[in-house]
Each structure stands twice: as structure tokens, then as C-alpha cells.
Amino acid sequence: MIAGAGAAGLSLASRLRRDMPNAVITIIDRKRDHHFQPGFVLIGAGLWQPSQVTSRNADYLPGGVEWIEAAVAEFDPEANLVITDSGQRVAYDFLMVATGLMLDYTAIEGMSADLIGREGIASVYAGPAQALASAAAIDQFIADGGVGLFGRPAGEMKCAGAPLKMTFITEDKARRQGRRGAVELIYNAHNPGVFAIPPVNDKVAALFAARDVAVNYSHVLRAIDPGARKATYATETGDVVLDYDFIHVVPPMRAPDAVRDSPLPWQDGVLAADGWIEADRATLRHPRYPNVFALGDIAGVPRGKTAASVKWQVPVVAENLVAETAGRTPSAVFNGYTSCPMVTGYGRAMLIEFDYDGNLIPSFPFIDPLKELWVSWLIEEKGLLGTYRAMLRGRA
Amino acid sequence: MSDFDLVSIYHILVETMGIWLWIAVAVAVVALLVIIAGFARLRGAARPAGGPLGVALAAGLVVTVVATFFVPVWTLADAGALLAPVDYVFAVLLGLVPGGIAAVAVFYITAARSALR
Numbered sequence: 001m002i003a004g005a006g007a008a009g010l011s012l013a014s015r016l017r018r019d020m021p022n023a024v025i026t027i028i029d030r031k032r033d034h035h036f037q038p039g040f041v042l043i044g045a046g047l048w049q050p051s052q053v054t055s056r057n058a059d060y061l062p063g064g065v066e067w068i069e070a071a072v073a074e075f076d077p078e079a080n081l082v083i084t085d086s087g088q089r090v091a092y093d094f095l096m097v098a099t100g101l102m103l104d105y106t107a108i109e110g111m112s113a114d115l116i117g118r119e120g121i122a123s124v125y126a127g128p129a130q131a132l133a134s135a136a137a138i139d140q141f142i143a144d145g146g147v148g149l150f151g152r153p154a155g156e157m158k159c160a161g162a163p164l165k166m167t168f169i170t171e172d173k174a175r176r177q178g179r180r181g182a183v184e185l186i187y188n189a190h191n192p193g194v195f196a197i198p199p200v201n202d203k204v205a206a207l208f209a210a211r212d213v214a215v216n217y218s219h220v221l222r223a224i225d226p227g228a229r230k231a232t233y234a235t236e237t238g239d240v241v242l243d244y245d246f247i248h249v250v251p252p253m254r255a256p257d258a259v260r261d262s263p264l265p266w267q268d269g270v271l272a273a274d275g276w277i278e279a280d281r282a283t284l285r286h287p288r289y290p291n292v293f294a295l296g297d298i299a300g301v302p303r304g305k306t307a308a309s310v311k312w313q314v315p316v317v318a319e320n321l322v323a324e325t326a327g328r329t330p331s332a333v334f335n336g337y338t339s340c341p342m343v344t345g346y347g348r349a350m351l352i353e354f355d356y357d358g359n360l361i362p363s364f365p366f367i368d369p370l371k372e373l374w375v376s377w378l379i380e381e382k383g384l385l386g387t388y389r390a391m392l393r394g395r396a
Numbered sequence: 397m398s399d400f401d402l403v404s405i406y407h408i409l410v411e412t413m414g415i416w417l418w419i420a421v422a423v424a425v426v427a428l429l430v431i432i433a434g435f436a437r438l439r440g441a442a443r444p445a446g447g448p449l450g451v452a453l454a455a456g457l458v459v460t461v462v463a464t465f466f467v468p469v470w471t472l473a474d475a476g477a478l479l480a481p482v483d484y485v486f487a488v489l490l491g492l493v494p495g496g497i498a499a500v501a502v503f504y505i506t507a508a509r510s511a512l513r
Contacts, residue, residue, distance in 0.1 A: 047472045346472075346473055346474065346477075347468055347471070347472075347473025347474055347477030348473075348477065348479060363400075366482050367482065368480075371480065372479060373479055373480055373482060373483055374468060374471075374473060374477045374478050374479055374480075374483040374486075374487070375480075375482050375483050375486045377471060377473060377477070378471050378486060381471045381472060381473075382412070382471055383408075383412065385411075385412065386408050386409070386410075386411040386412025386413070387408050387411070387412075388411075389411035389412075390404065390407040390408045390410070390411045393407065393411075395403070395404065395407035395408075396404045396407055396408055
């Protein structure tokens with residue numbers, strides 16, 4: 001049983017169909033559309049159209065996999081049952097949870113996803129249409145001038161590089177249009193750094209300084225007043241209110257209710273509050289429910305909320321499941337691989353790849369991860385979508 | 397990089413290029429046949445291949461150089477986006493595609509003319 005037909009769920013279904021030809025594989029998800037989420041930034045940059053990132057889940061579902069078109073309403077790992085929102089009770093021998101996460105815009109007081117594209121509010125996370133509306137909001141901001149705010153939430157999030165990318169893109173676009181002097185850009189970091197990996201943090205901070213992007217540290221967006229265009233940030237010394245003409249909002253992210261309300265999440269620790277599923281960070285296996293694995297955004301591991309992580313998690317879970325069913329000890333290990341093609345302007349990016357320990361682990365020895373390069377942009381703009389689709393088919 | 401084996405690369409190319417992958421393969425096969433046909437015509441007429449090859453290489457070089465600087469535009473970047481030696485290497489490799497096609501076409505045309513003399 002695979003819960004979720006996103007990047008992780010579909011990729012795993014394809015792998016397992018090949019690796020376990022006699023298994024009965026069921027995937028549960030109500031969504032029919034499939035979005036290539038790494039492309040949302042390029043839509044927000046005004047380069048791609050929503051149609052380029054939108055396809056159908058059915059196109060990637062391998063033959064012989066049953067698709068239950070419903071949402072998971074309840075997980076009951078004690079009884080090895082998943083209950084759908086239509087009331088269907090589906091039993092399993094092994095459960096792979098790949099539900100993805102929930103964007104919690106309403107956790108920011110005064111904010112809702114409906115506001116994206118209005119009142120100077122952008123957010124590329126919500127979907128392709130919202131990313132397109134964000135591109136228009138950026139254009140309007142550059143035309144009108146004023147103060148632009150960027151930042152990220154305090155908790156775990158998918159693609160932690162995207163808030164930085166949107167800052168760089170806005171800056172570069174304003175510069176190219178001769179409007180850089182008309183816009184003031186401020187990045188509000190949620191902690192004392194702009195990126196979790198020290199050498200990347202240093203590089204991004206240096207680029208921000210060189211491009212006159214101000215940074216406020218330990219500022220977490222708490223509330224927004226769209227009419228007055230004021231944003232309230234929680235800081236170590238209390239709330240701070242900043243006026244803005246444009247703001248790129250990145251919402252807090254958490255587990256969907258069905259996961260949160262189940263026994264599957266961490267019971268304590270930093271990953272417990274938002275409901276991320278307890279999983280061994282190496283094998284991705286649930287320590288309390290050995291027939292449950294977690295992968296993709298929902299997995300409660302220190303890194304891994306990117307499509308690049310999924311590419312490495314899926315073979316690990318597939319191999320461990322095959323080993324388990326064959327009576328062997330699961331031994332495949334996920335090293336925390338995450339990749340972020342950090343777009344730093346139109347036509348340039350840094351291809352940053354790292355593991356659980358924060359080590360930079362470049363896939364291509366000829367690409368310096370801390371150098372702005374066109375070839376890294378080439379991979380972002382031309383290479384990732386095809387690789388992603390091959391991954392969905394279990395072929396990459 | 398060890399993760400990118402030939403099978404994976406093949407599937408990535410299929411997903412990235414779609415029908416264009418097979419068009420590219422067809423063009424490559426046709427180019428090979430054209431080169432063979434060009435050499436055959438020169439041999440049949442007992443003409444040396446040096447002249448046509450030189451002209452073809454010059455034409456291919458010119459087209460490759462011009463195409464190299466337009467490759468970034470194909471990636472929705474500016475023509476001046478190439479920043480480092482590795483950027484130029486990859487841009488040249490991609491520029492070699494139209495450069496190679498031009499070289500093959502010029503080689504066959506000059507070989508055919510040479511054979512007719």
C-alpha cells in the first residue's frame with residue numbers, strides 16, 4: 001500500500017512493480033493532476049508556463065497497480081488499515097507513506113492562499129497558477145518600486161532554497177529592467193543564518209551583500225495585514241512590524257491531518273510538533289511499526305524535502321522492502337542526499353548537493369557547487385524535468 | 397555521478413527530448429550515410445578528400461562558434477550568460493550539434509562538386 005501519488009509515491013510504485021512482480025500494489029490519492037514542483041520557481045521568474053509543470057498522475061502509474069482515487073482519512077497502523085474519506089477500509093501488509101505535506105498559509109495571521117497575486121503578495125509554493133500570479137506581482141512591484149520582503153518559516157519545509165531563489169530572481173529582474181534603484185529588498189532569515197550548510201550560507205550571504213539585499217536574522221513571519229501592507233515578524237526581542245510593497249510568503253508546512261492524527265508521527269523532539277512521520281533516518285523504516293516506511297516530504301528525517309531526495313529515498317525503501325519480504329535484513333541506507341540548484345539570477349545557478357551531515361557531495365566533479373555557473377542553470381532549466389519524469393517511471 | 401548509468405541516461409534523454417531524441421538519432425544516421433556517400437563519390441571520381449574535408453571543417457567551426465554563443469538563449473538566458481570555462485565547454489558541446497550538421501552538409505556538397513569536375 002502506498003499512500004500518496006506524488007513524486008515519492010509514483011516513483012516507488014514504478015520501482016516496486018518491477019522489483020516485486022507478484023506483489024499486489026495499491027496507491028491511494030485523490031489528486032489527478034501531477035505537478036513538477038521544482039518548476040514553480042521558473043514560473044515565478046516569468047520563464048515557464050503552468051502547462052510545462054502539469055501532467056496527470058495516470059500517465060506515470062505503472063500497469064498492474066491499483067489506484068484508489070480517494071484521500072486517506074485515517075491511518076490505523078495497529079490494525080494495518082488505511083481508511084479513505086469515502087469510508088473504504090483497505091488492509092495492507094506493508095505501508096509506504098508518501099502523502100506529502102500541507103502548506104499552512106492560515107498559520108500566518110491574516111494570510112490565506114487566496115491573497116496570492118493580490119495586494120503585493122506572492123508565493124510560488126501554492127501551485128502553478130499561484131506561481132504565475134507571483135510572477136505578475138513581482139513585475140508590478142518592480143514597475144512601482146518600494147520595499148520587498150522575503151523569508152521562510154521556522155519549521156521544516158520543502159525546497160528551502162526557493163525563498164532565496166525568489167530573492168535573487170527579483171533582484172536580477174529589477175537590475176535588468178533598470179529599476180534596481182527603485183526597489184529595496186530585505187530577506188528575513190528565520191534563524192542566525194540564511195542557509196543551513198555553512199559554506200553555502202557564507203556564499204549566499206556574500207552574494208546578498210554584493211547585491212545590496214539586506215538581511216534580518218531571526219525574523220519569522222507571524223502576521224500580515226494585506227490592506228495596510230504591514231508584516232509582523234516574531235523576533236528574539238519581540239514582534240517587529242515591517243512595511244512592504246511586495247512580500248513573498250513562504251507558509252509554515254506540516255503533516256496532513258490524517259498523518260498528524262495517527263500514531264505514526266514522532267512523539268517527541270523537534271519533528272513531533274508538525275506531525276512528521278517517525279522514521280529511521282537511514283532505512284526510512286518506522287521504528288514502532290516495522291511494516292511502515294516513510295518517504296518524501298512527510299518523512300521525519302533531518303533533510304529530504306526535495307524531489308532530489310526522493311530520487312535517492314525511493315531505491316532505498318524499495319530495496320529494504322524487497323529484503324524484508326525475502327526474509328533478509330533491510331540494509332539499504334539513505335545518506336540524506338538533498339540537492340538545491342540555487343538560482344542566483346537569470347542564466348546562473350549554483351548546483352548545491354549535500355547530505356545529512358552537511359557535507360557537500362557534488363554529483364559532477366567538474367561543477368563547483370559554490371560557484372555561479374551557467375551549466376548549473378542548464379541543468380535546472382533543461383535537465384531536471386526529464387530526470388524527474390524518468391524518476392517517476394522508476395528509471396532514474 | 398555513478399548513479400547516472402547508461403540506462404538511466406537513456407531514460408532521462410527519452411523523457412527530456414521526447415520525439416526529438418528519435419529525430420536526432422535519425423539525423424545522426426542520415427549524416428553518417430551522407431559522409432559515406434560523399435567519400436564514395438570522391439573515390440569514384442578519384443578525387444582527394446582533403447579539400448572538401450577542409451571546407452567542411454571550416455564551415456562546421458564557424459557554425460559551432462556562432463551557435464555556442466546562442467546556446468544560452470535556448471536555455472532562456474542571455475547570450476552573455478557563459479561565466480566559466482566549464483560553461484564554455486558545455487556550450488561548445490551543444491553548439492557542435494548544428495556545427496556538425498553544417499559540416500556534414502558542406503562536406504557532401506563540396507565532395508559532389510569536386511567529383512563532377
